[in-house]
Amino acid sequence: MSKEKRQMSLGAMLFYPAGEHIASWRHPQAEADKLMDFEYYKRFIQTAERGKFDLFFYADEVYLWDRFESGISHANTIRPEPFTLLSALSVVTEHIGLAATISTTYNEPYHIARKLATLDYLSKGRAAWNIVTSQADEEARNFGKEKHMDHSERYERAKEFIDVTQGLWDSWEDDALLFDKESGYFADINKLHNLDYKGKHFSVRGPLNVSRPPQGYPVLIQAGASDAGKELAAAKAEVVFGPGGPIENAISLYEDLKGRMAKYGRERDELKILPAVSAVVGRTEAEAQEKLAIIEGLAPVRLGLDLLSHFLGRDISDLPLDEPLPFIPEIEGFNQSKSALERLRQMVTEEKLTVRELARRFTNRKSVVGTPEQIADYLEEWFVKGAADGFNLVFPHLPGCLDDFVDLVVPELQRRGLFRTEYTGNTLREHFQLQRPASRFVNGRS
Amino acid sequence: MSKEKRQMSLGAMLFYPAGEHIASWRHPQAEADKLMDFEYYKRFIQTAERGKFDLFFYADEVYLWDRFESGISHANTIRPEPFTLLSALSVVTEHIGLAATISTTYNEPYHIARKLATLDYLSKGRAAWNIVTSQADEEARNFGKEKHMDHSERYERAKEFIDVTQGLWDSWEDDALLFDKESGYFADINKLHNLDYKGKHFSVRGPLNVSRPPQGYPVLIQAGASDAGKELAAAKAEVVFGPGGPIENAISLYEDLKGRMAKYGRERDELKILPAVSAVVGRTEAEAQEKLAIIEGLAPVRLGLDLLSHFLGRDISDLPLDEPLPFIPEIEGFNQSKSALERLRQMVTEEKLTVRELARRFTNRKSVVGTPEQIADYLEEWFVKGAADGFNLVFPHLPGCLDDFVDLVVPELQRRGLFRTEYTGNTLREHFQLQRPASRFVNGRS
Numbered sequence: 001m002s003k004e005k006r007q008m009s010l011g012a013m014l015f016y017p018a019g020e021h022i023a024s025w026r027h028p029q030a031e032a033d034k035l036m037d038f039e040y041y042k043r044f045i046q047t048a049e050r051g052k053f054d055l056f057f058y059a060d061e062v063y064l065w066d067r068f069e070s071g072i073s074h075a076n077t078i079r080p081e082p083f084t085l086l087s088a089l090s091v092v093t094e095h096i097g098l099a100a101t102i103s104t105t106y107n108e109p110y111h112i113a114r115k116l117a118t119l120d121y122l123s124k125g126r127a128a129w130n131i132v133t134s135q136a137d138e139e140a141r142n143f144g145k146e147k148h149m150d151h152s153e154r155y156e157r158a159k160e161f162i163d164v165t166q167g168l169w170d171s172w173e174d175d176a177l178l179f180d181k182e183s184g185y186f187a188d189i190n191k192l193h194n195l196d197y198k199g200k201h202f203s204v205r206g207p208l209n210v211s212r213p214p215q216g217y218p219v220l221i222q223a224g225a226s227d228a229g230k231e232l233a234a235a236k237a238e239v240v241f242g243p244g245g246p247i248e249n250a251i252s253l254y255e256d257l258k259g260r261m262a263k264y265g266r267e268r269d270e271l272k273i274l275p276a277v278s279a280v281v282g283r284t285e286a287e288a289q290e291k292l293a294i295i296e297g298l299a300p301v302r303l304g305l306d307l308l309s310h311f312l313g314r315d316i317s318d319l320p321l322d323e324p325l326p327f328i329p330e331i332e333g334f335n336q337s338k339s340a341l342e343r344l345r346q347m348v349t350e351e352k353l354t355v356r357e358l359a360r361r362f363t364n365r366k367s368v369v370g371t372p373e374q375i376a377d378y379l380e381e382w383f384v385k386g387a388a389d390g391f392n393l394v395f396p397h398l399p400g401c402l403d404d405f406v407d408l409v410v411p412e413l414q415r416r417g418l419f420r421t422e423y424t425g426n427t428l429r430e431h432f433q434l435q436r437p438a439s440r441f442v443n444g445r446s
Numbered sequence: 447m448s449k450e451k452r453q454m455s456l457g458a459m460l461f462y463p464a465g466e467h468i469a470s471w472r473h474p475q476a477e478a479d480k481l482m483d484f485e486y487y488k489r490f491i492q493t494a495e496r497g498k499f500d501l502f503f504y505a506d507e508v509y510l511w512d513r514f515e516s517g518i519s520h521a522n523t524i525r526p527e528p529f530t531l532l533s534a535l536s537v538v539t540e541h542i543g544l545a546a547t548i549s550t551t552y553n554e555p556y557h558i559a560r561k562l563a564t565l566d567y568l569s570k571g572r573a574a575w576n577i578v579t580s581q582a583d584e585e586a587r588n589f590g591k592e593k594h595m596d597h598s599e600r601y602e603r604a605k606e607f608i609d610v611t612q613g614l615w616d617s618w619e620d621d622a623l624l625f626d627k628e629s630g631y632f633a634d635i636n637k638l639h640n641l642d643y644k645g646k647h648f649s650v651r652g653p654l655n656v657s658r659p660p661q662g663y664p665v666l667i668q669a670g671a672s673d674a675g676k677e678l679a680a681a682k683a684e685v686v687f688g689p690g691g692p693i694e695n696a697i698s699l700y701e702d703l704k705g706r707m708a709k710y711g712r713e714r715d716e717l718k719i720l721p722a723v724s725a726v727v728g729r730t731e732a733e734a735q736e737k738l739a740i741i742e743g744l745a746p747v748r749l750g751l752d753l754l755s756h757f758l759g760r761d762i763s764d765l766p767l768d769e770p771l772p773f774i775p776e777i778e779g780f781n782q783s784k785s786a787l788e789r790l791r792q793m794v795t796e797e798k799l800t801v802r803e804l805a806r807r808f809t810n811r812k813s814v815v816g817t818p819e820q821i822a823d824y825l826e827e828w829f830v831k832g833a834a835d836g837f838n839l840v841f842p843h844l845p846g847c848l849d850d851f852v853d854l855v856v857p858e859l860q861r862r863g864l865f866r867t868e869y870t871g872n873t874l875r876e877h878f879q880l881q882r883p884a885s886r887f888v889n890g891r892s
Contacts, residue, residue, distance in 0.1 A: 205587035
């Protein structure tokens with residue numbers, strides 16, 4: 001680690017391919033018919049790399065949101081599969097990290113360990129894994145189940161999944177492969193290890209048929225903000241994708257997460273906390289507000305009502321739009337993101353939002369809106385006050401919001417010495433100043 | 447279809463990354479320490495594309511062959527995961543098809559349908575799927591099972607898997623996506639279809655969150671030569687990767703497969719049969735024989751004995767090397783490739799090979815060896831006598847055998863009018879002159 005001024009890390013996130021807004025595809029600049037084209041993503045990631053971002057963070061779900069007609073009619077429902085996309089993008093980039101969102105709920109650790117290891121090789125040490133659990137019944141029904149798995153069981157399975165995956169990455173010691181043409185020895189048999197894992201959710205013998213990844217393990221990212229999610233993050237994650245929200249909440253989350261690490265024998269620096277930030281930048285405040293107004297007008301109200309109905313598990317589309325929600329959402333029996341429910345309860349009980357306003361919140365993520373200096377002030381405050389080690393940027397529409405951030409905000413952050421002007425490392429671990437983990441077999445060989 | 451002279455199709459196959467030979471990595475030209483490097487595969491596929499090959503055929507298994515120490519010590523045990531590799535390679539190629547070998551035994555159809563559809567988009571219509579079933583206990587143990595699935599159950603599952611996958615590719619009709627910014631309609635809800643599949647092995651609701659692939663369905667490849675495999679091929683496959691062997695066998699297999707198609711309502715032309723051919727080419731016969739001798743000397747005898755022991759399910763490493771195998775391998779209870787067992791029984795009963803010779807056959811695939819003219823004569827004979835629609839070339843060592851084939855044999859085939867001099871189509875279906883399948887929902891909308 002250098003003694004120089006601490007700098008922030010930046011991720012460029014994509015979920016809906018046209019931009020973070022569920023109806024970004026309607027934006028005048030949107031290239032709605034290009035969302036399955038390689039060139040579209042190539043432009044996105046090359047812009048992020050021009051902005052010296054640490055990471056391209058590709059979010060994902062393994063279903064199509066069709067519970068309500070509006071989801072099919074109005075929302076952006078299609079997106080490329082993460083590994084296939086990121087692997088292709090590794091070819092047209094040199095430095096930026098590549099984070100694949102992969103659920104531990106409906107996958108097999110052997111396949112995922114192998115794909116991540118391969119991506120790490122092809123990208124020369126730039127792979128990351130955003131570890132998620134699946135929480136939609138629609139997703140369950142694509143994989144032979146009727147309902148999604150219970151919250152605690154999902155996390156238990158996630159933990160096992162990570163253990164198995166790391167074990168498979170350790171199959172080969174770093175110097176196990178000899179390639180000795182003369183003697184005929186391809187590998188040193190003493191440096192290959194079976195995993196022989198037998199747990200509640202997985203039984204996996206190993207070894208992996210890919211050698212140890214360049215980064216040892218690809219960088220592990222996690223986002224769960226429930227208690228189980230926080231414990232998993234403190235034990236295993238190297239990057240946490242935080243929810244954003246008020247700075248006070250972010251500071252407590254930051255302290256909470258870093259405080260849990262010691263009992264797992266980890267230093268605070270071994271985990272980077274990157275809250276989500278949606279930024280709408282204008283050369284003037286007025287320009288920024290104009291941009292915001294366009295974005296907030298994109299989604300039909302019906303889409304927001306249906307998203308809210310989905311989240312609540314009850315149809316609220318017949319309620320009067322301009323009155324408060326006539327009930328407080330129950331925690332008891334709720335089986336999706338607990339932290340998102342907490343935020344919703346706050347909107348209902350403290351902010352006392354109307355149904356229309358709640359619906360709008362469900363389509364329009366709260367953005368930081370302003371000039372480059374104002375956005376930089378905001379980020380700097382979070383960074384120096386201990387709310388963040390960096391940020392995971394989401395872009396309400398594309399390509400505009402990413403271009404603006406790279407062209408206007410990044411230079412301002414660089415002027416302030418808060419962000420790199422050039423990549424100094426090659427691997428994603430080097431960008432994040434994270435150590436390369438040693439194989440479990442190097443000391444005390446099994 | 448054109449009325450011009452019928453031309454052959456060519457696939458370039460890779461299983462062991464250093465070449466088809468299990469110890470190709472020992473060859474003086476081999477780049478054994480580059481087998482996880484993107485540049486290595488980029489060179490391979492760009493050479494094949496320079497040779498106007500239809501297809502890069504990437505074979506795969508989801509385990510590491512460690513039943514015997516020799517497998518770890520001497521064999522080439524590591525290889526990139528197919529989707530991750532092929533997707534990256536799509537970026538550095540323009541025409542050649544990209545075939546991923548994916549087992550139906552330990553995968554989920556939703557994931558595979560999505561990855562193949564994404565690969566088809568990113569490559570602009572060049573994806574293919576080599577459909578295999580898994581037949582090694584080691585593989586089973588990486589996925590929570592003790593033993594691999596029974597032959598008939600594997601094929602039953604494979605058939606369901608394909609049905610589900612094709613159903614998911616049909617989720618969206620070709621013109622379902624509207625991208626109408628003005629009206630706010632992203633898609634026409636009437637052109638999106640749930641699958642609601644409930645079978646013995648899979649229950650999958652759908653729809654897929656990727657639109658219909660450019661090719662309708664990626665090209666389906668299959669290799670099973672058992673009766674169940676042949677029926678599956680006749681019903682579903684568009685390319686069959688045949689076993690090679692004597693021409694008489696290949697002609698009967700060709701007729702057998704094409705003869706089974708009518709009952710599934712398919713024309714003979716809708717299936718291309720590409721036997722495996724391993725070619726060792728020299729500018730003179732003597733040079734070719736010299737090259738062969740180097741290749742055949744690469745594998746230690748022990749490796750061949752262990753491969754044979756594995757296949758037989760009993761240890762034969764203590765038998766006298768220069769005497770015939772003292773038993774005839776039993777068909778009863780055998781649960782790997784039935785057709786490979788048939789070929790082995792022929793070697794034992796008819797060719798009366800010694801244990802050493804059998805071991806050598808298990809490391810050295812039979813090659814066609816000779817001048818470019820001799821190789822072209824061989825391929826032409828198979829092609830005109832109804833044994834093949836083309837060939838899946840395997841290369842005993844790399845890069846030499848591929849370079850030789852492209853530089854010496856392809857021009858000879860082109861001179862004879864048997865092979866294209868330029869790509870005339872863009873998609874893999876166009877190379878193979880295969881129709882783009884219509885969605886099941888276009889007539890008689892469900």
